[in-house]
Amino acid sequence: MKTRFSTLALAAALPLTMMAAAPALSDDLRIGLSSEPSSMDPHFHNLGPNNALRQHIFQSLTYSDENMQIRPSLATAWEATTDTTWEFTLRDDVSFSNGDAFSAEDVIYSICRVPMVEGSPSSFTSFVRDIVGVEVDGSTITFTTDGPSPLLPTNMSSVAILNASVYGGEGVEFSADGCANMGDLPASTDFSSPETAIGTGPYTLENFVPGDRIELTRNADYWDGTPSWDNVTLRPIANPGARVAALLAGDVDVIETPPIQDFDTIREAGFQIDQGLSNRVIYLHMDSGEEVPPGVSGTDGVNPFADVRVREAISKAINRDAIVERVMGGVAVPAGELLPYPLFGTREDAEPDVYDPERSAELLEEAGFGDGFEITLSSPNDRYINAERVAQAVAQFLSRIGIRTGVDAMTASTFFSSRNNQEFGMWLAGWGAASGEMANSLTALVATRDPDTGMGSTNRQRYSNPAIDALVMEARRTVDDDAREEILQRASIMAMEDYATVPLHFEVTPWAFAEGLELTPRVDQYTIAMMVRPAE
Template sequence: MVRTHWAAALAAWLVAGAKAAVAQSLTVALAATPTAIDPHFHNLVPNNAIAAHVFDRLVHQDQRQALTPGLAESWRAISETEWEFRLRAGATFHDGAPVEAEDVAASLRRVPAVPNSPGPFTQFVRGIASVGIVDPHTLRITTRGPQPLLPTDLSVIAIIPRRFETAATAEFRSGAAMIGSGPFRFESFTPGDRVVLARNDAYWGGAPAWQRATLRIVPNDSARVAGLLAGDVDAIEAAPISQLDALRQRPGIALFRTVSNRVMFLSFDTFRDVTPHVSARNGQPLAANPLKDARVRRAISMAINRTAIVERLMHNEAIAAGGLLAEGFFGASPNLPPPAFDPDGARRLLREAGYPDGFRLTIHGPNDRFPNDEQILQAVAQMLTRVGIEVRAEAMPFNIILSQGGPPNFAFSTMLLGWGSNTGEASSPLRGLLATMNRDRGLGVANRGRYSNPALDAIIIQALGTVDDGSRRALLEQAQDVAMADQALAPILYQVNIWATRGGITYVPRADEFTLARFFTPAQ
């Protein structure tokens, strides 16, 4: 059952190790602000990418999210409900302690026990019934039912030393618990400013090329580019689309791009009978929440000119979306092309739904998280206004969206959001975004509109327990088709991830959006 895409990753590590003697330091400007460095607290790309420098997983993912050996050198299914993982010999934590099966078991126990998580990792471990320790390098995991995606799910769970099983999030924030087995040792974290890392010369995958890596947090697009051009940083993530032409023309600057696992979409409050940011055009309250009507949601989707957004705002560095994952990812439905831009059809649907004069709506979205997020928000607002929905766009920092837009507040009616599939396949957005919220089962953990469709839930659960890859793929495709037939959310675009470097440095661009220092290669 082990995937065999590990050779390329191992070769890259060996090449990096060969150049380690000449490489000194790497400084990278990050676009997004991490919300935590506790690797189990908040399932968010900026957090996960930083954690991946310090902490290993049992299973790793390559740049296209194919599975490769991590701390587990091999794994196999013993039965439909039991998996065996063999840990590699010689892997150690940064304090010299060996990585053993009990450390893995402790890490899996900690995930659902972390309090107050705004985006928990529970969906990846709730199917585990028990973890058995065969010997220090062998563990057997029993699941509550068939769970063919267990190795995939475990590729997103950081492994920590067993003594930190009960550590509070504050102990990671202070650095006391930031001891992993990854390619870099943790040195310091200054919130809102930077993370400083030192090379782990004992890393089992080969020491990284850089003696030190500094990850500077620079949300402002122009500031990141200015730092790159001035030589203050060696590389930047999320190279701003509006400045790509200028970067291409600068000698010594290189760009690296790949299609992302992320979809940008509108989320709708389909739960409340009266939703707080909707009113009649005259400002009077409405008797019912129009977003509960699939015709209204479809009208909103039809009013969005995705082609114009991709061409004019994103300079074709994005793909118009009709589903949850771009073509090429496992389980992406081939039946969901981008919806046609049809303002007349949108007006007709609004009339059929009982809103011939439209209504007022506030859409909330971030202004510091995704490429051109605020511009997309404003463009969508203008498009909806043209079909009779008088929209006010309210952009705000992403951390406010997270704190107010989900449980227990659910303060918004419609949100512009993004979701990256950290498993690289379609079950991630289906069970995270659209499954009926059930935190005990790890379902709907990011379902901010509280959408609920029992028929969809049944297909998702069936897919998660289907061992045959072909059958599971068909179920995942079917689930997306069902969700989009009900316009559970309105996809807008699939993101393209872009990095820029200077001084001959190269980077292996990743679909998961992670910026990882060990995959930057210095010029010889």
């Protein structure tokens, strides 16, 4: 199996030889999704399936392309005019799908609404939190931030722009303490109606049947050319086998994440597969607090994970190449840090830890655990590619050095709830950096947990290193890109040397699709109609 990379070395693709005629294509596109979006409201839930869906209907000032590079969208340019001000130039001659002209008022309304969404399970507020002032001068909108905010252009790619007049938001006035003239705020459920889901994107909502399908229609007034498809149908098909069956039967034209073991069947039936290296790292976390965590025994009341030598021993005991080859079927890349090169803040020379079980045994002896101990490794079994099998492989490697390891695999909903309640001592999970830069991964997985600042939001392992925290905070205040990248590289080196997190591999995301189509893989793993087009 051979992987080809784009000029950024990220959008890998693998066309598979076609053996039979695939179904004829029309001007409509049908996509089988592995997960259904939880809402049509683009401000409700910061979740991958939702973020992918909203790009069809709603746009932002900037957008993240297939390689997670920030590009112009409703803004044509942006510039940091001081350490605490950003100036964006808005695009002219853009209309919403109902014919209303796009303006700065819509931007202000959208930024104001984000923190006002009720019941959000994962809010977008962090993307607009820094903004404390807004000024408009013609087609220029200037944001004043509470301190340096180098990621504001990146953050803006996650904030969907709504049509203020649809919701009675004409004359909206921004205030960091609460905006005025917001009209009657729409409920998130209102966006299931085509009359409410009004954006500037390439498609409009035609019909939403929860649990069955989302139907989209080409936006005839789209400002950026003509979309490839007249109609797009998104069908949630959670079961991997059922997704493959739907593709083979011609019920859908594209499916996401086909099982690796079905690649040959898909190829022999006349379909294609493209795959792209993703920003999602599969990693191990270990509760390194003072007390012995759940699932750990045989340590005489000492938490072994609090000792960096034990964390290093665990990392060196794992043969990442073997996992990639034998468990992942080559559809993964061994990881040496939390993001793949060349995403922002990564290093080309960041090599995965070398498999060295003899050194692992020595490290355990040095740490006082020469006789080993027992642990339970927890993992979701329905969230990441072959996660349960990866966990089983890790358990075998650890058992060979005397860390007798059992695996407890469970559904993702149970896993994340239990993890957040500190019910695990060691667990396997995945993280995809939404911003495409190292600050996101370090902030979420490594930084000391502080709900008030958002630091350590996914650091449930009680790891804390003030020196890394200081570098991450410095990077978040540094507007100059070159300086910020150098700071993040130093922080990443420090985190890897301290085994703050043990990265295993980066997922390579596959899509399967019918003959006559071309597909551009996305690093963020989103499945959107705009990445699919008729073959030339």
